[in-house]
Amino acid sequence: MTTTRTFEALVDEGVAAPVEGWDFSWFEGRASEERPSWGYARGMGERLARASAALDVQTGGGEVLASAPTLPPLTAATEGWPPNVAKATALLHPRGAVVVASPEDAPLPFADGAFDLVTSRHPVTTHWSEIARVLRPGGTYFSQQVGPASVFELVEYFLGPLPEDVRNGRHPDRARAAAEAAGLDVVDLRAERLRVEFHDIGAVVHFLRKVIWMVPGFTVDRYRTELRALHERIEEKGPFVAHSARFLIEARKPRHP
Template sequence: MTAAGYDELVAAAMAAPIEGWDFSWLSGRVEGSEPSWSYPEIAREHVATADRLLDVDTGGGELLASLQPLPRHTWATEGWPPNVAVARRRLEPLGVTVVPAPVRERLPLPDGSIDVMLNRHGSLDAHEVRRTLRPGGILLTQQVGSEDCADLNEALGAPPLRKSGSWTLRTASEALSAAGMRLTRTEEETPVLTFYDIGAVVYHLRLVAWQIPDFSPERYESALRRLHRRMCSEGRLDVHAHRFLIVAERSDEPVPARP
């Protein structure tokens, strides 16, 4: 593919709209990253038993809306202001209360107010989880680990997103256990994520803006053009996602105060 092809692909990726947590523009241009378990299926099982449900960092509410019917008492939090409006348009007609959460380390709900907490790729503070859940309440979380797409950062000469090994099944499990949560299911995988053109890479980095915080096509132009030539030659770019799953129950045993 020519240099003009690069320019066209990048321009299209930069012009494409971004709203909520919608990856549909990447359909057919990116494949993979899903682990062997199905988070939506596991979530649906827990939603069916919930009386008071919370979805943490709901994005545009896309996943939560797909889990209908929802409990009569359902809340969703979201920290990014543009997504709050998107989530409210989607979720409020379903009876969901959408609550802004500007402080990532604090859930804006009372102590012991939730019996099922969903958290897919959201901020996870173990003490806040325990504080917000009722005794016996359930946390279901799928997290993006610290090794996620590290090879994409490497390919573009960008610093790693996180220190290697800093956010894994082990580190999250230890934090939750220390906060008084009893783990009932744990899994961890590094599935392959495949990009088929440089425009897909650019759009992904716009949507997942924290992967390379200083990203722009201008700042990374030389590296992007090199990667474009490599992708034209090889037909794809494979990187590794990093996902882990935890289901945990709040015990009623006293735990040490937060340090």
């Protein structure tokens, strides 16, 4: 098999793979990412077990919420992308959780003080004032988020060097300031950078199709030259290495104003 055919076959696999939800099992053996030391899903599950009413914001396909051993008597989730809404509903409805279709930039469709726990794994944006509004006094927001310049070795391979304000746009210090401005007390904030490896160009294609904000407007045709060069680099030198950025933030709404 020639290099050209191998390249085309791998790209075709990356294009054909479904992108709905946040199931990353397709990457098994093709890409890897270190996991943060704090264990978000475990911590989320522990908090859900103690909650009476919980909301998972931007739930994706509902996979992380569905992994919790116990859900509160009242559990809701929001999601803005229609294919994910359908997937999350199918996954969470049997657990007694309701999924509400709600755009990411819209106010949360719930009353003030409706929840004692709000969670979110890798939200595109965090609307801190809305989080604070729907939390009961004493309630908690628990979230793992993408940090600054995450996987930017790959992003900048395609886009070139990006300005510092873009590189630092998701800095945890900004999240702390925004949470406090919304009236919440930040009780935990931790950040880590984690090794990511892409073992073939198909994994790169699938990743950029799935995580669409990494290289906005990404298509194979638009970046075929760069993809081919990166394929040859991986074939010659081994996996392409990048580093993801993650931070954990836990914030609490004061019991008294």
